Amino acid sequence: MKARDLNVFSPAAWLLVTALLFPNPAAAITLPEPPENAPNIVIVLLDDVGFGATSTFGGPVDTPALDALAQVGLRFNRFHTTAICSPTRAALLTGRDAHAANVGAVLNSASTIPGYQGVLRPETATIAEILREQGYSTGAFGKWHLTPNWESSPLGPFDRWPTGVGFDTFYGFLGGETDQYEPTLYRGTAAVRRPAGESYHVTEDIVDEAIGWVDLVQSISPGKPFFVYLAPGAAHAPLQVPAPWIRRYEGRFADGWDRMRETILDRQKALGVVPADTVLTPAPEALPAWDSLSADQKRVAERLMETYAGFLEHTDAQIGRLASALRQRGQFDNTLFVYIAGDNGSSAEGGLGGSINYMGALQGLPESLEQQLAALERIGDETTYPQYPAGWAWALTSPFQWVKQVASHLGGTRVGAVVSWPRVIGDGAGGLRSQFTHVNDVVPTILDALNIGVPETVRGVPQRPMDGSSFLASLTRADAAEHHSTQLFEVNGNRAIYHEGWMASAFHQRLPWTVGVRTAPSPMEDDRWELYNLNEDFSQANNLASAEPGKLAELQALFQQEAERLGILPLRSAMDTMNSHPLPNLRGDRSEFSYGPDAVGIPEAQGPPLFNRSWTLDATLTGPAPRGVIATMGGTVAGWSLYLDNHSRPVFRYRSFEVGEIILQGDNAVDGDVQLSVNFAYDGGGYARGGEFSLLVDGQPVDQGRIAATPPSYFSIDETFDVGVDTGSPAGTYPADSPIGYPLAGASLRRVDIVTGPAP
Secondary structure (H helix, E strand, O other), X not given: OOHHHOOOOOHHHHHHHHHHHOOOHHHHOOOOOOOOOOOEEEEEEOOOOOOOOEHHHOOOEOOHHHHHHHHHOEEEEEEEOOOOHHHHHHHHHXXXXXXXXXXXXXXXXXXXXOOOOXXXXXXXXXXXXXXXXXXXXXXXXXXXXXXXXXXXXXXXOOOOXXXXXXXXXXXXXXXXXXXXXXXXXXXXXEEEOXXXXXXXXXXXXXXXXXXXXHHHHHHHOOOOOEEEEEEOOOOOOOOOOOHHHHHOOOOOOOOHHHHXXXXXXXXXXXXXXXXXXXXXXXXXXXXXXXXXXXXXHHHHHHHHHHHXXXXXXXXHHHHHHXXXXXXXXXXXXOEEEEEEEOOOOOOOOOOOOOEOEHHHHHOOXXXXXXXXXXXXXXXXXXXXXXXXXXXXXXXXXXXXXXOOOOOOOHHHXXXXXXXXXXXXXXXXXXXXXXXXXXXXXXXXXXXHHOOOOOOOEEOOEEOOOOOOOOOHHHHOOOOOXXXXXXXXXXXXXXXXXXXXXEEEEEOOOOOOOOOOOOOOOOOHXXXXXXXXXXXXXXXXXXXXXXXXXXXXXXXXXXXXXXHHHHOOOOOOOHHHHOOOOOOOOOOOOOOEEEEOOOOOOEEHHHXXXXXXXXXXXXXXXXXXXXXXXXXXXXXXXXXXXXXXXXXXXXXXXXXXXXOEXXXXXXXXXXXXXXXXXXXXXXXXXXXXOOEEEEEEEOOEEEEEEEEOXXXXXXXXXXXXXXXXXXXXXXXXXXXXXXXXXXXXXXXXXXXXXXXXXXXX
């Protein structure tokens, strides 16, 4: 047939066009078929929970959901993380070493150095991307902490948000922590406000969302397997939980952290989760003994620990709701359920004395003991942002040395984990597994369970080999061979190498409760290496460096070999390079900023630089009887908000943690076209100084006040700069009957202009 013989409206013409444009129409619409009997996958990752915290592993905190899963599943007592948040999540989701995934440091201290940039590499695809290609629905709920800060604004790009790396849905928060009562939430890539209601808690919310999403998957596509990645913010600070959960633990910690550590070990031996000959390691020299505290210091420390315990139990109860929902829906028996009780060891970042507002204490703005005592009954509520003392963190890693951040020792890296899969584990339920296991083993295990190999390409990108290895065989055999022979650990220069039962460790001198303190870099060659035979020394208590110099040298050489393979030599601490090798920032070198009414959800660190300098804000409004937020940054315990109350009077609130707070207010309502301004005159002379605030209407001062000190670096690591609404926790003291976020109403906001002075 000749082209001129074709009528463009004839069936033959349309067939020819279709054949040219869509040579295989059926292939273009074929949906991926999951493997036969493909299990559902659930990964639960708690935050900042030491090996000795949960009742399942001998700890003082009741975790009945984890206990119940252990009864139908298996406890793993040699399960390891990276020792800090973001790297653990990268290793868990990609199956690679965190440095290989380019997330060798927590995102808050990432830099331009390869391996530490906090930018997931496409050649280390996530398990969500792989499972989606296998016909799974994929959902992430809770904490993410894997999106670079400069990509976290409403402009994106969204490539490294959860929905950009394989998850069909995301509901949670992007940063390392969030307020549990008023979280900074996102659905997909859009900032959203939490549901209304006085009894709200974000852990309950994300579990509700996860259960609802599973139901949605099954109602739309019955039988389709799903992957749930559930990562609560708990038990990371802020320790916030309703008071009834705290009261369950009143008086239970009066014996202090030294005695608690001993009792935990006794229970661990009784449960069989540690060998009977396990030795308790000693306290770091800088950590105070419980008996050295005053009576008032003990009162505060007890209340903070009670709050942590209530927070952790409350979280476990929500995980229990998810497991129950799967049982009720007939999905539990064929669900590979991995419950990891901690992305690292317990956190000592609350300092030696703990804090009711630890973000300030981290920056050198601690509250006094008198302030702590005055807030004693409020600890854990929406007005506090607490973290417990470092002594409790150390106790909760019993019987190991050190805590979170210290990747050189087991207190930083080893956590309790439970794996349940009733269809496979069967009669072996309730057992204990002691094969050396790492979070990067989870992805290879999932692929093994599906009987598929590591894909050569994902979305057209050739893939790097997995660093982890499958522990599937151990689910059915207690005597399964060791599957993971070698593992490098490194965070902030703290480093170790594990190889076939031996571990060489080097602590890099910075104490883990001084994370916010500026210190000069220390040479790596000054660190002292230790050596442990973990086959005979479960708790890493007996340093054999002097007795076995040859073995130590062998492991040190292996560390260098692995570090070279991962491309992280010369080794430097991320704490030393984060400022000398800075990452991109949306604000650049600007000192003038202009925002329209849609500027919402801008990460604080990407907004105007307002610390250690003078600044001015001008907002232009038009329209009658305005009320609501004009502009805000930070949240309840630290931040500021310029807003109009229900009588249209301008109000400015500024809070600098527990150091000081001012509220400026105009006496008269504003109406029509008006300009509201805030001027801050910084005292100068260094960081974190005070200054004078002025509130102006059409250029005329209406109120002024002085603040004694301002933050040196940030209000928060999760709150945002917003125009026209307040997302996250409220930075202003808004009317009691105002809607969540107190959005601007009754007026149009033209612009918000901010001009900042020079940095010191």
